[in-house]
Amino acid sequence: MRTTRRAFTKAAGAMIALATTGIPSLAAPARAGTPSAAPAVRRGTYLIKNGMVITVDRNQGVLPRADILIRNGVIERIGRGLSVPGAQLIDATDMIVMPGFVNSHYHMWSAIGRSFTARNGGFSYYPAKSATSGLYTPEDFYNSVLLACAELVNGGTTTVHNWSHNTRSPAHADAELRAHQHSLLRARYSYGHIDKLPVDEVNRYHDLARVRREWFGADSPFDGLVHLGLNLRGPQQSTDAVFHEEMKFVKASGLPVAIHAPQESPNNVDAVDYERRGYLGPDFMIAHYIPATTEDLAAMARTKTPLSFATHSELRLSSTGDARAALFAMRAAGLTISLSSDATSIAPPDMFEMMRFTWNLGVPWAGTPSERASAISVQEVIEMATINGAVAMGIGDITGSITEGKRADIILVRAKDLNIWPIGNIETAIVQSGTTSNVDTVLVDGRLIKRHGRLLAYDVNRIVRGAQRSSARILDSAGEILKF
Template sequence: MSASALTMAAYRRRSRSRMRVRTGSTSFMSIPSCSSPGTEVATIRAGSVTLRGLPNTRHRTTFNAAPRPAAVRLGQRWPGPFAAARRRQPHLPLPCWAERLIRARTGPDAHRFCPARKSQPHVVAQSASRVWLQSHMLGVTARKGRCAPTPIGSVRIPQTERFSNMSRRVLIRGGYIIPTAPADNDIPDGDILIEDGVIVAVGPSITEEADEVIDATGRVVIPGLIDTHRHLWETVLRNSLPDGDLMDYFQSTLTRGQFFRPDDVYNSNLLGAAGALNAGITTVLDWSHISNTPDHSDAAVAALKAAKIRSVYAHSVGVSPLQDWLGVDSENRHPDDIRRIVEQYRTTDDNLLTLAAGVRGPEFSSYDAAWDDIRLARELGLRITMHTGCSALGARNTVESLNEQGLLGSDITYIHTNTSSDGALKLIADTGGTISSSPAVESVMGHGAPPFARFDAVGLSPSLSVDAEVGVAGDLFGQMRSAYEQSRAASHTILRDGGQATLHTTRDVLGWATIEGARALGLDHVTGSLEVGKQADIVILDLGGLESGPVNSPIGALILNATAAHVTDVFVAGHGVKRDRTLMDIDTASVVQAAENTVHHLNSSASAAGLGA
């Protein structure tokens, strides 16, 4: 009998073979005992169930029975814990119907499917056969307490960014809340109430009822971190230039861009977005100069959507061939495919994906091409993000040339500006422009000293960004520390010489990584602070432990000691993308394996082209 026939046979037997699992007097789940051919219930204990499948079982998922009631609404689609399997094998057709384990009313933890850990005895083991994964784990609809089959299409580009649990009320209780805006008024023992993905109350002792209560006692609660400039397609090349400078980056990293296939872009973007979420970054601008073909661009967008991260996709040029697109002699204009991108993916603030234009600017194209690219972006109604003041290229006087053309504006974010003149920084401030500073990579690769003191002199507050993981770490905690240390070092030098300077505080630096990042992306009305009416982009950290406790100063521990390992929970628009230190919607093992496969392809292609591994 074929695999699809076995699937349909199991589906037909479902109504005859259901069982009810009870914990004490509470019935919490309805399970079809024929979830896969040959699967049977082996153990029921302590509110958990263990299923053993076929001998070739490789994937395991976890089911937790939570004590608090919460709702999966009737007619609500649950996306499926193994949706990543579909993304890994998009070329395979789906069976007609999908069968899943689900119930109509559950505790919030009951739908947490994640890789099994040794510390979790409550494990559901399932067959990992290709047909079974696709037919059984890609989605169902909850209807009157039973598991109803739902036809599922490709999940690579979800139909909507509205999460399936948006009707729930979640209360984060008892944490040390650092709102960042509108005022720096910390709430030492505060609560946050979330409804429909939006913050509806912030303060001490919120008494309203909620479907889920999260105990944040002893933990620090901050807005989601915001990375305003990162080349996500380079994530698979992490740490490949540990001692490289800017020229090495052009000759090694960008040259390898010609070997990226669309699937490689998808794999790298998904890896980078997953790593960002794991480190508490809820919003990232993907500066995507890998638009070698329209398929490359679509793959980048698809990965951002699959990760469920709030993102700004900044469409840019391709790097194949590199010399045609990036260089002061390049007369090529921005790829016209950006018009299709805008038409196809244009979104509103209610969605997680927004669009921008990654304009090369006069340091990476001819002046005429740079001016035309900016005009195109404005014609399409897109914000502009542009590299400026990069090492010796700052002599191109990007800002001054744009000013002569009347092209400066508040819709431009200027990246780096290390070697931009004081006059250029004053022009940026006067025209309402924003800054994206990448202090770690700028110091390592030789862009120039991060100009924090010069920002202060003209009234600019920077946002922070990782830039390229080829030479620095991909979390914003390291960027915040680098910014804090370098800004104060520069200010101390000025003060010692008798000048005037600002000694920035740890609180200032957190603002750069949150609310200033939101302003740079034009999203400060959506995210960047813990305020009523904003989307619930929230990070919870446990800063106790050997390397960061005792916590004498929460803001101090956050900036001076925190790492991704301290991030316990991450919410994007109220959806828990990371809970109890585990990413919920991403099959991390498969994401890493796909990235390894991409690296193998890139190294093989580079070797064949005589570039070396």
């Protein structure tokens, strides 16, 4: 097994602006220090009219035609023929309305490295990551994470788990968090370790108390959008003794935690043992875990431990595992399976593509343990891309479905575009035909972030320039190893 987990390359420079949304221009790239005040973006009262609504709420299902009232960031009412004086009308005629996507595992610090290629090994994710992870400055982290956020919003993702597994310094952590502040996305920031930390060295999280106080304390600039977590190297990148020592810290911190598990043999993550130790539970996320045994999966199911399945990555980075068989085994065990992109150098953070790929992968094969199973449905992959990710991040009561009382994280998809119209089944249309280019409108926490196909909350040109600046400097610093 290649001993490290994915996360390589992300970048983007720039800031948010736009007087029309009330977001001030941000003149300086990220730097360490006390966070500045959050950009002032007003939540409005919106009435979405006449949409084809995929609620992802099993009590409501799919509503062929419905209206949604949003007030102060909350989904206040869902019904037909709603009329609200003073509400801003959002005409959803010939549009599919659904909850924003949730990406449960994304190494955002390396977004700008999506096409970095090592001279020896071609594509090979790990050599390119190894050659560059130490070259990122705090400004590069800011540029990368903001680029990632803008791309996510553009494609309809409203919540992301930033699995930061190269937390190089306090300034780097501040840079990522400032990008989240400016992005206006819902997120978990999972504070981690420096890439290539020696396997026998315990990560003491020396800066965590400050981060918790300055970014997540009483004066947090996030307005409830971002919460804090931890990620551990686990047995993939540290010794068992180090992993268990770090878990003592995690349990004392009270924070949710995430670890990588193998994508191929050998299986060095023992979920049965972790259950005995009291590690497993809804606040312990595991990514990958392709070689998990039936007993491992049963332990996860008993404890409601969520699983993040990065479909592209599971296939690309496994030479001994069968991702399709693993997916069926996870499903048969009753796990909460969410979809994720891992790193941009492995897969794009495109939830439409992930849903479609997973749906096509989910076919039982004769002569295998899955042969008596039913095929994975479009409804299931939509849940994996929305509510299951929210549950995995501990915010299933806040987002992930269009339900009265939840926060308004909602996207509108143009259904009359050439690649979608005409529609027979609304859910099938989204999974089989939808693409990021069809996303017309995105609301996060009741704020309009994208409208009529245009990003309102980002200065895209500045973001692209910042990303290019960081990428060019890193490539130049890496030298011959990335000259392919």
